[in-house]
Amino acid sequence: MKKLILPIILAVLAACTPKETVDEVFVQSTDIQLRIDGVTLHTYNPLTWQLGYNKNKRQFRVMKDDGSAFYTLTCSALPAQMDQTLEAALEWTSGSSVKNESGLSMKVVKTDAEGTVWLWCNDKKIGVSVRTLR
Numbered sequence: 521m522k523k524l525i526l527p528i529i530l531a532v533l534a535a536c537t538p539k540e541t542v543d544e545v546f547v548q549s550t551d552i553q554l555r556i557d558g559v560t561l562h563t564y565n566p567l568t569w570q571l572g573y574n575k576n577k578r579q580f581r582v583m584k585d586d587g588s589a590f591y592t593l594t595c596s597a598l599p600a601q602m603d604q605t606l607e608a609a610l611e612w613t614s615g616s617s618v619k620n621e622s623g624l625s626m627k628v629v630k631t632d633a634e635g636t637v638w639l640w641c642n643d644k645k646i647g648v649s650v651r652t653l654r
Contacts, residue, residue: 542629542640546647552582552636554591554612555647561612562591573653580650589613593648595626599637600652604628608639610648621646 546555552564552571564571564582572581578598583590591612599606609622621644630638635652 541642543645543647546640546649547630547638549649550632552649552651553647554582554610554649557645561614562589571651571653573651575652580652582650591648593639593650598652599626599628599639599650600631602628602631606639608641608648610646 543555543558545558546553551560553560554562562582568585570581570583570585572583573579575598578595580593580595581590582592591610594609596607597604605625605627608624608626609620610624611618611620613619624641624644624646626639626641626646626648628637629640630649635654636649637652638647638649640647
């Protein structure tokens with residue numbers, strides 16, 4: 521009887537463990553963007569947007585030139601390597617309002633040679649890509 525209980529408990533625990541489901545459109549994109557629940561809210565365009573980066577504050581800002589749209593990501597550590605997990609706070613514009621999420625557990629799911637990092641929060645289905653400026 522005892523030999524049957526442990527496998528059953530392990531099977532139940534495995535079934536209850538939330539699976540990470542990264543948004544494939546987000547990961548496959550080369551854009552610097554903010555994507556929430558499968559919808560791209562902001563996409564950086566070098567002709568009409570600006571990138572900001574403050575290494576000391578571990579903060580990244582992507583903003584439209586006229587200031588009408590932006591997102592800011594503040595991290596507990598600088599995102600630098602694949603599978604790194606960190607805490608973050610996100611602020612962004614949505615229409616005429618500003619929204620905030622804090623305490624986000626974000627995982628680095630992609631990096632590139634230009635210093636762009638793609639971070640994913642599985643709990644909130646938020647994808648944020650930012651660039652470390654040199």
